Amino acid sequence: MGINPNYKMSGSKNRNFCIAAVLFLLFIPAITLNNNYLMHFLVLCFIWGVTAEAWNLIMGYAGIFSFGQIAFFTIGAFAAGLLSLQLGVSPWLGMPLAGLITACVGFLIGLPSLRLKGEYIALVTYALHMLLGALVFRGKAIGIETGGFLWNIPSLTFFGYEFPRNAVISWYYLGLVLFLLFLLFIYWIIHSPIGRAFVALRDAEPLAQSLGIDQFKYKLIVFSLSAFITGVMGAFYAYYVAVISSRMLGLDFFVKALIMVLLGGIGRFPGAAIGAFIITIGYEAMRPLMSYRLIVLGIFVILTIIYLPGGIMGGTDYLEKIRKWRQKNKELLSQ
Amino acid sequence: MDPWVYKILSGLIDGLTIGSVYALIALGLALVFGVTRTFNFAHGSFFTWGAYFAWTIQKAFGKEISHLVIFAIVIPALYSLGWVFEKIVVRPLRKSTNWLIIVMLTTLASALILDTTALVVFGPLTKSIPPLFEGRVMIGQIAISINDLSIFIIAILIISLLTLFLNKTRQGTAMRAVAQDLDGANIVGIYSDKIFGYSLGISAVLAGIAGILLAPKYFISPMGGWTPYIKSFIIVFLGGLGSFKGAVCAAFILGIIEAMVVLYISTVWVMPVWFVVLLIILIFRPKGLFGIWE
Numbered sequence: 001m002g003i004n005p006n007y008k009m010s011g012s013k014n015r016n017f018c019i020a021a022v023l024f025l026l027f028i029p030a031i032t033l034n035n036n037y038l039m040h041f042l043v044l045c046f047i048w049g050v051t052a053e054a055w056n057l058i059m060g061y062a063g064i065f066s067f068g069q070i071a072f073f074t075i076g077a078f079a080a081g082l083l084s085l086q087l088g089v090s091p092w093l094g095m096p097l098a099g100l101i102t103a104c105v106g107f108l109i110g111l112p113s114l115r116l117k118g119e120y121i122a123l124v125t126y127a128l129h130m131l132l133g134a135l136v137f138r139g140k141a142i143g144i145e146t147g148g149f150l151w152n153i154p155s156l157t158f159f160g161y162e163f164p165r166n167a168v169i170s171w172y173y174l175g176l177v178l179f180l181l182f183l184l185f186i187y188w189i190i191h192s193p194i195g196r197a198f199v200a201l202r203d204a205e206p207l208a209q210s211l212g213i214d215q216f217k218y219k220l221i222v223f224s225l226s227a228f229i230t231g232v233m234g235a236f237y238a239y240y241v242a243v244i245s246s247r248m249l250g251l252d253f254f255v256k257a258l259i260m261v262l263l264g265g266i267g268r269f270p271g272a273a274i275g276a277f278i279i280t281i282g283y284e285a286m287r288p289l290m291s292y293r294l295i296v297l298g299i300f301v302i303l304t305i306i307y308l309p310g311g312i313m314g315g316t317d318y319l320e321k322i323r324k325w326r327q328k329n330k331e332l333l334s335q
Numbered sequence: 336m337d338p339w340v341y342k343i344l345s346g347l348i349d350g351l352t353i354g355s356v357y358a359l360i361a362l363g364l365a366l367v368f369g370v371t372r373t374f375n376f377a378h379g380s381f382f383t384w385g386a387y388f389a390w391t392i393q394k395a396f397g398k399e400i401s402h403l404v405i406f407a408i409v410i411p412a413l414y415s416l417g418w419v420f421e422k423i424v425v426r427p428l429r430k431s432t433n434w435l436i437i438v439m440l441t442t443l444a445s446a447l448i449l450d451t452t453a454l455v456v457f458g459p460l461t462k463s464i465p466p467l468f469e470g471r472v473m474i475g476q477i478a479i480s481i482n483d484l485s486i487f488i489i490a491i492l493i494i495s496l497l498t499l500f501l502n503k504t505r506q507g508t509a510m511r512a513v514a515q516d517l518d519g520a521n522i523v524g525i526y527s528d529k530i531f532g533y534s535l536g537i538s539a540v541l542a543g544i545a546g547i548l549l550a551p552k553y554f555i556s557p558m559g560g561w562t563p564y565i566k567s568f569i570i571v572f573l574g575g576l577g578s579f580k581g582a583v584c585a586a587f588i589l590g591i592i593e594a595m596v597v598l599y600i601s602t603v604w605v606m607p608v609w610f611v612v613l614l615i616i617l618i619f620r621p622k623g624l625f626g627i628w629e
Contacts, residue, residue, distance in 0.1 A: 065436055065439075112614055112617050112618050113617070115621070116617070116621070119372075119373065119374060119435060119436065119439065120572075120576075122374070122436075122439060123374060123568050123572065124613075124617075126565070127565055127568070127569060127610055127613070128610075130561065130562070130565040130606065131606050131607060131610050134603065134606045134607070135607070138603045251446070251447050251450065251558070251561075252447065254443075255443065255444060255447045258440065258443070258444075259444075262440065291451060291454060291455050292451075292455065294447055294448075294451040295447075295448050295451050295452060295455075297444075297447065298444040298445065298447040298448035298451070299444075299448065301440065301441070301443075301444035301447075302424065302441050302444050302445065305428070305437055305440055305441050305444075306427050306428065306441075309431060309437070
């Protein structure tokens with residue numbers, strides 16, 4: 001795992017595939033004849049796709065082994081909900097504000113913890129996750145209902161047109177826009193000087209540091225940016241579902257997001273988003289299994305880690321390896 | 336005696352009791368971290384399963400069954416659970432690069448499996464087992480429940496036994512050797528896979544016993560192991576990674592802090608206060624109180 005050793009800066013080969021995928025997603029409502037049930041899951045796919053990809057950005061590229069992703073998502077959702085319910089902030093303003101609040105929390109958590117070694121960051125961020133559960137569950141002082149609920153979060157309005165909750169299509173397109181925007185943003189970060197700094201740090205840490213690349217600074221920047229993206233998606237989720245609860249901090253959500261990243265392949269750019277689509281829809285398809293599906297999910301995580309360490313995107317590496325191995329055999333045979 | 340002295344003293348006693356149990360859980364985590372250098376995220380599930388094992392035995396044999404019998408059955412069961420866990424979840428991954436981090440992911444997934452299995456088997460309702468002893472003793476004006484006292488004594492006894500095991504026996508010495516230097520231990524012929532199995536087995540026993548000791552106070556629920564788990568890793572952090580002495584000291588310090596917070600503020604603020612204490616310690620002493628490793 002870790003960053004793909006065959007990491008290349010350009011991905012022009014994949015461009016056609018991306019355009020095709022975007023066009024396909026654009027016409028989904030037409031293809032499915034405005035099927036609300038299906039589109040609802042695609043909106044969730046968009047939300048989780050960005051969240052998983054933001055996690056992948058810090059875990060796979062920046063090498064920050066953070067377990068705080070769901071905590072940031074929840075902070076974004078509750079910040080947006082509280083802003084709109086308590087202060088009457090418009091949802092359009094609420095989303096970036098929630099993102100900023102989440103980024104601030106990420107910055108404050110990152111300040112002491114990002115200097116630590118990998119495993120310890122996981123623990124500090126997971127402590128944030130657990131702490132948040134306790135705070136949300138008993139957050140009566142800041143207007144959270146008993147049991148960690150927020151009800152009746154206002155819907156988005158667009159020039160007097162209120163996004164209806166029973167028709168998903170407007171949410172679908174907003175979600176798609178956010179999904180593409182943030183994926184491009186993450187792609188841009190990976191290929192920006194910050195992303196290159198991480199590649200340098202990974203390939204030759206002493207040299208990179210001697211050239212003046214400040215690991216801590218770049219980690220802090222990426223950690224805060226990832227928190228911002230996650231916070232905005234959390235806010236979008238809150239406005240979309242209207243009712244949020246502390247159940248978001250449950251272990252099932254956490255492991256679901258984790259398997260999205262693992263299945264897609266840690267440190268392989270669009271992998272986590274693809275993983276999000278597979279897991280969100282697959283998990284819904286497993287509904288008849290009831291509580292057992294969490295066990296299935298857990299087993300799936302372990303099997304993926306043991307037998308598919310590079311995820312789906314890593315599968316190409318295997319093909320490459322097999323091709324090379326065959327070639328080697330051929331050469332040996334011909335000698 | 337002034338009422339506030341009385342209040343503080345009873346708070347101290349509560350803190351020592353709860354701290355001794357936290358020390359048990361944290362020692363299990365510190366042991367596994369020391370030997371394998373990775374954090375076992377299913378440690379809290381061992382805590383829960385220990386309590387559920389005890390509950391099942393009590394259900395099967397009736398309420399009159401002695402706690403000694405329960406311990407006699409539960410300890411081997413927990414040990415096997417930890418040992419099998421190592422065999423399935425940790426060992427296959429040890430050859431891969433970056434396995435320290437991967438193992439944390441698989442243990443997290445196993446925690447989900449273990450917790451959900453508990454939920455499916457025992458249902459979402461909380462369970463309870465009766466306390467070890469009823470009644471209370473009076474020392475001056477302070478009433479101490481005999482149950483708390485026995486919890487404290489059992490926990491201290493187990494901690495001493497563990498210390499003896501690690502320092503005096505062959506297996507314990509081997510365990511410390513692996514903790515100090517894995518390669519070196521392998522060179523002198525210590526079979527490290529076996530030591531990994533032992534350490535996870537022992538840590539499961541420690542967490543499970545803590546679960547049984549706390550079950551009469553806090554009830555048993557499928558997800559109930561997460562709070563003790565998070566608390567135990569804050570303790571391990573505060574004490575310094577890899578230091579047993581540090582873990583025990585930190586457990587008592589944080590136990591007393593918890594009791595004081597409960598007395599003077601409210602239960603809600605225990606975790607935030609712990610977290611703040613942890614962050615402050617990390618800023619000023621990144622190695623923790625007694626940290627010996629980098």
